[in-house]
Structures are given as C-alpha cells and as structure tokens.
Amino acid sequence: EKRTVTQIEKNGYPDSIYINAAKIFQGIHTEKSKDKIQVRYGDNSESPMMAFKDELSRRVSYELAFSALKYQDLLEEILLDSRAYPCYSIPDELTSLLVVMLYDLQDREFQKRKIFGEEELVAEVQEIGHYLYSYRTKLAAALARCRIKYDALSIEYFVPETIWKQEQRASALPVCVWVNTFKISLEDVIRDLEMKGLTKVESVSDFDRYTYAVDQHCHDVLVFPSSFREELLNLDLFADCKLLLQ
Numbered sequence: 350e351k352r353t354v355t356q357i358e359k360n361g362y363p364d365s366i367y368i369n370a371a372k373i374f375q376g377i378h379t380e381k382s383k384d385k386i387q388v389r390y391g392d393n394s395e396s397p398m399m400a401f402k403d404e405l406s407r408r409v410s411y412e413l414a415f416s417a418l419k420y421q422d423l424l425e426e427i428l429l430d431s432r433a434y435p436c437y438s439i440p441d442e443l444t445s446l447l448v449v450m451l452y453d454l455q456d457r458e459f460q461k462r463k464i465f466g467e468e469e470l471v472a473e474v475q476e477i478g479h480y481l482y483s484y485r486t487k488l489a490a491a492l493a494r495c496r497i498k499y500d501a502l503s504i505e506y507f508v509p510e511t512i513w514k515q516e517q518r519a520s521a522l523p524v525c526v527w528v529n530t531f532k533i534s535l536e537d538v539i540r541d542l543e544m545k546g547l548t549k550v551e552s553v554s555d556f557d558r559y560t561y562a563v564d565q566h567c568h569d570v571l572v573f574p575s576s577f578r579e580e581l582l583n584l585d586l587f588a589d590c591k592l593l594l595q
Contacts, residue, residue: 361453361462364471365399366410371446372398373414378445379421388425388434388448391441399471404587408594417452423495423507424448427455430491433484443473450477455492455504459485523553524573524581525564525595533591535569541586570595 401407428434462478501507528535550560556574564570573581586592
C-alpha cells in the first residue's frame with residue numbers, strides 16, 4: 350500500500366507540527382539579557398515532542414521553527430504592539446507556541462486556518478490558534494506599523510543581510526539524499542525514479558530539472574537539481590524513509 354505524505358499548504362498545518370515546531374523553537378530561540386526581556390519563554394524542556402508522521406512533517410516542523418527564529422524580534426514586537434501579549438490566560442510555557450503560530454498566521458496573511466480531516470487535535474494549539482485569530486486585525490495593523498517604521502516592503506526585509514545571502518546561496522545548491530539501504534537498494538531507487546520520468550546524468554553540470562546523478566565518491570548518495578527540491582521531498586520514497594535528505 351502506498352503511503353501518503355502530509356500535504357503542506359498556505360492554510361495551516363496539522364496540530365502536531367505546531368507542537369513540534371514550538372518545542373524546537375524553545376530550544377533554539379534567542380535569549381535576551383535580563384534588562385531587555387519583554388517576552389518570556391517558560392521552561393517546557395521536559396515536554397515530549399509528538400511523533401513525526403513522516404519525513405515531510407519532520408522537515409516542515411524544523412522549517413517552521415527556524416522561520417520563527419529568523420523573525421523572532423519582529424514577531425515579539427508585533428505581539429507587544431498589538432497587546433496580544435502578555436495574556437494572563439496563556440502561560441510562559443506556551444509562548445514558543447504563540448510565536449510559532451503567529452509566524453504562520455502572518456504567512457497566511459491572517460486568514461483562518463484549515464482543520465485537517467483526520468488530524469489529532471491538540472487543546473493548546475486550538476486555544477492559541479483561536480486567540481491569535483481573534484487578534485488578527487490588531488496583529489495585522491501592528492505588522493503594518495513595523496513595516497512603515499523600518500521602511501520594509503515585506504517581512505523578508507527584516508532578515509539580516511548575512512542570513513539572506515546564506516539563504517540565497519543555499520537555495521541554489523544541489524540537493525543531496527542518502528539511500529536508506531536498510532529499506533531499499535540503490536538499484537530499486539533508480540528504477541523507481543526512472544519510472545517517475547527522471548533521467549540519470551553523469552554530473553551536476555549536466556543537470557536539467559528532471560535529472561539526477563550518483564555521487565562519485567559515495568555510491569549510496571544521489572544528487573538532484575535545486576529546482577526539483579519540493580517535488581523530490583513529496584515522493585513516496587521520502588514518506589517511507591527510503592530516501593533521507595542530507
């Protein structure tokens with residue numbers, strides 16, 4: 350039976366992704382000095398992460414957490430300016446969830462989140478989601494004021510130039526994946542890829558969109574063009590962990 354991967358759209362994520370992204374963000378967020386702390390993050394280091402449904406869910410959880418980290422200062426300013434924070438009904442232990450879900454809300458342009466049919470609902474995610482949505486007008490206005498204040502056309506302008514340049518370079522790099530030989534052979538992976546219309550080439554200099562190459566030094570590593578990244582990560586080979594992103 351062919352497995353399916355989590356579908357990621359601009360109408361939100363399953364509750365488990367928000368929980369895991371918040372847990373990741375809690376461990377990586379920037380700690381401010383005591384005299385500059387305005388937004389407080391509690392200690393929920395002992396709360397477990399939910400099991401990842403598939404490899405795409407894992408990747409999206411980390412991407413959401415790191416997106417919130419990039420814009421942490423902006424997100425905190427929006428929360429404070431809109432007076433959505435502090436909220437005495439939301440404990441400090443849920444601040445990471447609040448920030449992560451705020452990033453996603455503005456990324457959806459403050460549109461209502463879709464509830465996925467078969468997802469397991471998490472009470473904290475539902476509570477934070479409803480709370481932020483009730484503040485959507487004030488949050489959007491706070492974001493607009495920040496953009497005017499800093500003369501920013503979009504939130505991407507709030508990313509430090511060094512990080513922006515790193516992202517530009519990274520997005521152009523070929524994508525490397527490991528073949529999980531505990532689950533599938535290299536030959537079977539190649540057969541599967543060719544059935545999907547991909548063509549093997551000798552090196553990255555021969556890349557077109559639907560091509561791939563075998564690493565010359567590690568024969569269980571495949572390399573794909575950067576333009577094929579999203580389609581690649583949605584293959585059932587990733588859902589079954591037969592291919593692993595390096």
